[in-house]
Amino acid sequence: MKISIGLLFGGASEEHIVSINSARAILQALQIGNNLCKYNVIPIYIQRNGVWISGKIAEQVLQTKQALPLVLLKKEEKFQLWQFPTEVNQIDVWFPVLHGPNGEDGTIQGLLKMMQTPFVGTSVLGSAIGMDKIVMKTIFSQAGFPQVKYLTLEYSKLFSNAQYYSQLCNDIRTNLGYPCFIKPANLGSSVGVSKVSSHDELEIALKNAASYDNRIIIEEGIIARELECGVLGNDIPKASVVGEITFESDFYDYKAKYKDTSSKIHIPAQLPNHIIEKIQQMAINAFTTINGRGLSRVDFFYIEGTQKIFINEINSFPGFTESSMYPELWIKTGLEFHELVDKLIELALK
Structure with a gap:
């Protein structure tokens, strides 16, 4: 009998489109050679609003190479966020093709472990660390x-305390120098990353990173x-x-x-x-x-x-x-x- 693969893609992160493109390539690979005889693929699309969708809509997303408009929930349908497609019960192995928060950070891995179904990739702890x-x-x-020099900070503390920001600027100047890179702590695909070449560019770059994550890392540019x-x-x-x-x-x-x-x-x-x-x-x-x-x-x-x-x-x-x-x-x-x-x-x- 064929092994049923739950191809899970989309998600709520900023890497939603990257996930769709990755899943599309994997779907094609599962339809080549011996894979076609071994595997039955069940695509399941996670919308940006967290709703899991299977069937024709999930297949259509992979065919069109882009996210579709949200299938919005009515107020009385909010429970559907915690209701999975019936195909979930048929899945033998999950292939979570999800990048960024809620997909690559241990969140989905914890859920799949609770489902007691094998899944591709690193488990909860390793995913969270990575x-x-x-x-x-x-x-x-x-x-x-060995790593390049870096500093870390919580954005919420930054402008509530003038001394904190002043100390940060001094630490960057003294320990890292310019250029340096400002990054949100939890994101991939270089989303939210800025190269800062002078003090004048610092505040804008910090605000950009903070729009994705309160915790920020500042790295030495080499x-x-x-x-x-x-x-x-x-x-x-x-x-x-x-x-x-x-x-x-x-x-x-x-x-x-x-x-x-x-x-x-x-x-x-x-x-x-x-x-x-x-x-x-x-x-x-x-x-x-x-x-x-x-x-x-x-x-x-x-x-x-x-x-x-x-x-x-x-x-x-x-x-x-x-x-x-x-x-x-x-x-x-x-x-x-x-x-x-x-x-x-x-x-x-x-």
């Missing part, structure tokens, strides 16, 4: 990973190559080849990732063998540090002149679109897209 950059950096620091490595597995994970991203924009923001054709992926990255091996081992170590499962993409900064490597972040469910780095890394490592999707389901079942 999503929250402040917690992640704290744990990576404790584990001894001139470095941006490298990424995929990890695949459970207890004995393996690392992919190392890839590099180059871009013409000021930094690798959302537009550069998904819209700018000048951004390029180079796989494999041209690096000395000992640097490649070090990055691959660091990627595996980062994965095991957060108790990763299934997949992750680990991002690094590499300063060529000094051969210093800094870990930037780990993504417990990276972008899975046709042009995303994670599947491309594994294709160049020798695992085709549809084989990678099949392997992830196998790891979930294990």
Whole structure:
């Protein structure tokens, strides 16, 4: 009998459209070769308002490549937020193709664990660590990973206390310098990230980040190559080849990732063998540090002149679109897209 896959996508985060595109690519992979004989796919779309929808509407979202207008709830229908489509009972393995808050932060993983159904990807703790950059950096620091200098803050405290803001400005000037990067602690795809080149740009960048998350991280800006490595597995994970991203924009923001054709992926990255091996081992170590499962993409900064490597972040469910780095890394490592999707389901079942 075929294994029923619950393809869960959409969600309430700012990465809603990225999720749809990732799910569309995975659906196509599940309809290729042996996968077509092995799996029965049940698409379930989570609207931005949290309502779960299956059937023709979910299929239509994947076909149109974009979010549909909300199927709004009437007041007396609010209970539907906690009522799942009947197809949920048929699902053998969940494939939660969700990025950002409520999808990649342990929230959905906790729900799926309560359903007592296997799911692709890292469980609750690892997902929460990977999503929250402040917690992640704290744990990576404790584990001894080299990182660029950074500061953290709660935006709600920032302008209620003049001394707090003054001290922050002094800390940035003294410890980080300009340029620096302002990021919301809980978000992906570079949403809400700003490059700040002077004190005059600071307040606007903080407000932009705070529109997504009250907790904010400020990172030192360095001139470095941006490298990424995929990890695949459970207890004995393996690392992919190392890839590099180059871009013409000021930094690798959302537009550069998904819209700018000048951004390029180079796989494999041209690096000395000992640097490649070090990055691959660091990627595996980062994965095991957060108790990763299934997949992750680990991002690094590499300063060529000094051969210093800094870990930037780990993504417990990276972008899975046709042009995303994670599947491309594994294709160049020798695992085709549809084989990678099949392997992830196998790891979930294990």
